[in-house]
Amino acid sequence: MSYLVWQDDLNTGIQVIDDQHKRIVDMINSLHRAKAGGGSGGEVAEVLNGLVDYTLSHFAFEESLLEEAGYEFTRPHKRVHEIFIGRVKDFNLRFQAGEDITDELLGLLSRWLFNHIRSDDAGYVPAIKDSMNSLVSNQQAGGWFSRSMKKFFN
Template structure:
């Protein structure tokens, strides 16, 4: 990336008092009851907040790095979540995967627009937070009971007794 482009400043931002008001906060109703998934969701919320902080710092290259990290992490989270659903036999895992795919395409479109110089960050942040919270409260909570039952069955089976069972209990409960 050329130095002139890397140092390009983004449009002016609101004052610091607005920053606190616009940062996302984790809410209890977002808990799925699956610790590893909840931890990943919290990390995504943190990354959306990092995207906002990078935007406020005003350097496009830094913002792009945070956006790329957010996209990569979210895609790996989706793969992990989809694997859990499939292993648990969740009947709507294919539909859930399609929701993830549509979302990933939308975010990629935003990324390309940003890379082309379009000021999309406020719109992107609003979409990310709205989509994430609605997705967790709806789609993710819908699979959580099926996955928890499956994980409980695995950790209670004789084949998973001992250290493996204890490790799975710590990761998923």
């Protein structure tokens, strides 16, 4: 059974962002399975590191998309990401010091992610959708979308 279940109200209507959010949910579920299955510290660390790396890539991609679209609240949105990254880094330091932080981290991740999508991310949807057609139409020509996907996820 999954720890987190994707809900339709989390869909932004921006496929690339929704796919990335769903991948983060899958990775949170992998972290839960590693912990629940009595996985070794190494197994939990591997999942945790992958989750952190992917989330950082997602944030960078999303922030680049916001800048490209000229979203007026890009700076505050980035700040929310920075604060969250700081919290996750603190958890990672505690984990590396031998503390079992998995349950506490899972609680933070599940609450934060769904709240962030429903409030902060929902705010940028109109601006992104307005600019998305031109961004995606340039994909074949090596435009922003194509370059960004390669930069952040390859």
